[in-house]
Amino acid sequence: MMNTQGRPTRPDAAETATPVATFTGNRGLQIEEALIFEIGRPDVTGVDLPAAPKAASRLGKHARHAPLGLPGLTEPEAVRHYVRLSRQNYAIDLGLYPLGSCTMKHNPRLNEAMVRLAGFADIHPLQPLSTVKGAVELMQELSHWLLTMTGMAAVALSPKAGAHGELCGMMAIKAALAARGESRSIVLVPESAHGTNPATAAQLGYKVVPVPAREDGTVDPAAVKALLSPDVAAIMLTNPNTCGLFERDIVEIAEAVHAAGAFFYGDGANFNAIVGKVRPGDLGVDAMHINLHKTFSTPHGGGGPGSGPVVLSPALAPFAPLPFIRLQGGEPVLVETEEGLEGGETPFGRLTAFHGQMGMYVRALAYMLAHGADGLRQASEDAVLSANYVKARLSDLFNAPYGGRPCMHEVLFDDSSLEGTGVSTLDFAKAMIDEGYHPMTMYFPLVVHGAMLIEPTESESLASLDLFIATLRDLAMAAKAGDTERFRQAPRLAPRRRLDETRAARSPRLSWKDPVPAAEAAE
Numbered sequence: 001m002m003n004t005q006g007r008p009t010r011p012d013a014a015e016t017a018t019p020v021a022t023f024t025g026n027r028g029l030q031i032e033e034a035l036i037f038e039i040g041r042p043d044v045t046g047v048d049l050p051a052a053p054k055a056a057s058r059l060g061k062h063a064r065h066a067p068l069g070l071p072g073l074t075e076p077e078a079v080r081h082y083v084r085l086s087r088q089n090y091a092i093d094l095g096l097y098p099l100g101s102c103t104m105k106h107n108p109r110l111n112e113a114m115v116r117l118a119g120f121a122d123i124h125p126l127q128p129l130s131t132v133k134g135a136v137e138l139m140q141e142l143s144h145w146l147l148t149m150t151g152m153a154a155v156a157l158s159p160k161a162g163a164h165g166e167l168c169g170m171m172a173i174k175a176a177l178a179a180r181g182e183s184r185s186i187v188l189v190p191e192s193a194h195g196t197n198p199a200t201a202a203q204l205g206y207k208v209v210p211v212p213a214r215e216d217g218t219v220d221p222a223a224v225k226a227l228l229s230p231d232v233a234a235i236m237l238t239n240p241n242t243c244g245l246f247e248r249d250i251v252e253i254a255e256a257v258h259a260a261g262a263f264f265y266g267d268g269a270n271f272n273a274i275v276g277k278v279r280p281g282d283l284g285v286d287a288m289h290i291n292l293h294k295t296f297s298t299p300h301g302g303g304g305p306g307s308g309p310v311v312l313s314p315a316l317a318p319f320a321p322l323p324f325i326r327l328q329g330g331e332p333v334l335v336e337t338e339e340g341l342e343g344g345e346t347p348f349g350r351l352t353a354f355h356g357q358m359g360m361y362v363r364a365l366a367y368m369l370a371h372g373a374d375g376l377r378q379a380s381e382d383a384v385l386s387a388n389y390v391k392a393r394l395s396d397l398f399n400a401p402y403g404g405r406p407c408m409h410e411v412l413f414d415d416s417s418l419e420g421t422g423v424s425t426l427d428f429a430k431a432m433i434d435e436g437y438h439p440m441t442m443y444f445p446l447v448v449h450g451a452m453l454i455e456p457t458e459s460e461s462l463a464s465l466d467l468f469i470a471t472l473r474d475l476a477m478a479a480k481a482g483d484t485e486r487f488r489q490a491p492r493l494a495p496r497r498r499l500d501e502t503r504a505a506r507s508p509r510l511s512w513k514d515p516v517p518a519a520e521a522a523e
């Protein structure tokens, strides 16, 4: 392909053929990198610190007698190590990242500029409150936006991720039941739920009872009603659900759950599809986490731990964990300990040592203020439009199992269109890596065979979506044409070939052992 000046925009296939071997093991400017322990030497350091003053140890038998064994690197070596590793990674800043349910959307640079302001970046959780009034005000304003968008009564800002938020919301539910003198033992969880839902319920000692999905991929209120009993503490329901569908009977389900004296935990991981369109509080949700790193564009892990604030209904608001913010005469007051509590406030305890992720709060509020209410609604609409565009342009080659009605922010395909080709969902995903794309979410949700869950998000231009669609079409046609080698050998062009993923997940080796212990090496 030539540009308007007659210069090629893409290299020829022949030019890009991978050389078999190089002296260094590097592939052009893609540089191989050893483990930090392999390149580090104990006698090297990047910093020059004065010797620590001698002081009596208070550690007793816990005092360390052997060196820590940290790798020693000069500063340039340390910088190169991490930059080289980062170049082997894939990121939303590199290209489309279609991981369904994870919402890998653009992280606006405005957010980064705001979070680096010294008044936010350089504060410490233990400094006097009088010196961090602006930060408290920002937390209050973020809370206000979250409560306005969700139609709920209170918010716990401190949870560090969606799963942590689930734990927080379910602990509030447990506390509310205990306050009524009840200890119910069952939590209902639809089959299509994210694994963190049953894990959270089980972690709190509940028995998890699955709710089957009906033929259209949504939860049947009749199935919920059949499972409700005085022993059911809550239902955990995701809306839009993990099949990318809006649960249309959610109000009927909420009413039945409440009539049985149970609570409704809404998994808000997919809130990005409905911001500005519907308020979960109006649907009967009692507690819901919001993954700031999905809906409100804070980086996934990139800026430190994430943030999963939980909004609570009036029934659960009194049980919100410490610390929380109360408005007093229009002024935000940070309530940090039980001494600061007022009548009716009965927090279930605290989840984190301090107040949560200030960096994420600043980024999320910057995103909200930059977009405004209409912009946030537009972002949701565009995310849904992108997913439906992908769905429509692929529907002749892929099977959307619940394709009868428009999807929300993500489109779900199964592997029936690959039947008889010898290519599995996993093979297909690996071939996408060779084409320069991070794969979509695979084999989730479990209710669909060989699931491929694609969430393009609102960040992508039409040109970007079209190239992605063309790539998937090319791969699908190659699979149907019997070009199985392209799939079974994939990824051929990635820094690593196919790994034993089960072993990597089940028995990861997370610590490094010196193959020749230092003492032996010296002998």
Ligand SMILES: Cc1ncc(COP(=O)(O)O)c(C=O)c1O
Residues within 6 Å of the ligand: 101, 102, 161, 162, 163, 164, 193, 194, 196, 197, 238, 242, 267, 269, 270, 291, 306, 308
């Ligand atoms: C539907 C759903 N629920 C819960 C979670 C857990 O959120 P987190 O990864 O922030 O812990 C996710 C994460 O992908 C999710 O997709």
